[in-house]
Amino acid sequence: QKEVEQNSGPLSVPEGAIASLNCTYSDRGSQSFFWYRQYSGKSPELIMSIYSNGDKEDGRFTAQLNKASQYVSLLIRDSQPSDSATYLCAAQARGGADGLTFGKGTHLIIQP
Amino acid sequence: DVKVTQSSRYLVKRTGEKVFLECVQDMDHENMFWYRQDPGLGLRLIYFSYDVKMKEKGDIPEGYSVSREKKERFSLILESASTNQTSMYLCASSAYNSPLHFGNGTRLTVT
Numbered sequence: 001q002k003e004v005e006q007n008s009g010p011l012s013v014p015e016g017a018i019a020s021l022n023c024t025y026s027d028r029g030s031q032s033f034f035w036y037r038q039y040s041g042k043s044p045e046l047i048m049s050i051y052s053n054g055d056k057e058d059g060r061f062t063a064q065l066n067k068a069s070q071y072v073s074l075l076i077r078d079s080q081p082s083d084s085a086t087y088l089c090a091a092q093a094r095g096g097a098d099g100l101t102f103g104k105g106t107h108l109i110i111q112p
Numbered sequence: 113d114v115k116v117t118q119s120s121r122y123l124v125k126r127t128g129e130k131v132f133l134e135c136v137q138d139m140d141h142e143n144m145f146w147y148r149q150d151p152g153l154g155l156r157l158i159y160f161s162y163d164v165k166m167k168e169k170g171d172i173p174e175g176y177s178v179s180r181e182k183k184e185r186f187s188l189i190l191e192s193a194s195t196n197q198t199s200m201y202l203c204a205s206s207a208y209n210s211p212l213h214f215g216n217g218t219r220l221t222v223t
Contacts, residue, residue, distance in 0.1 A: 031209075032209065032211070034211050034212075042216070042217070043202055043214040043215060043216050043217045044155075044202070044214050045214075046211050046212075046213065049211050088154075088155070090211075090212075092209075092211075094209065096143065096206055096208065096209050096210060096211075097142075097143050097160070097162040097208075098157075098160060098168065098170075099143075099145045099147075099157050099160050099170070099204075099206075099212065100211075100212055102154055102155040103154065104152070104153070104154035105154060
């Protein structure tokens, strides 16, 4: 059974600080990893993808992948109140025809 | 930008009704998916399709069926709606080895 585990939170971070979100995955066959942001009542929105070990930066977001430890993380620098949302970590096997395995999400609250 | 369109944003149906949820994507993606999302349970895969007329069961297919007659359209069918199928339904599409793009979701209430 493929699983992606996340701490459900809530994770409370002061405005301007760095928010650190983590997840682990069970399937060593997973090739691709994604972070989605989901606002309450809305559908998930892709914010980062990462395919190889190391860091990938996009604006205020940095995704980190360690395949040996089966660990994925997302850092949000200079956190803003608009970053308050649920963040979903997802893993994908090669090809992706059978979809993504999602974690249950971490609820992030940025305190003004 | 990828556009995935779900036909209804909100839907209210009665127990025992046959319910159709429609999804259309405009990016010529091979793969299409139906998930449901419930508090505390996260996103769960119902059915997926990697080609026209092809369908595969996901993790929770019971009580559902799907249809993919055209590449751009993937329909989810609740044969006889029950109250435990009250949920947010999310359609998504993807190209090979690429992330999923979601529609806006359909919040279905079965009374």
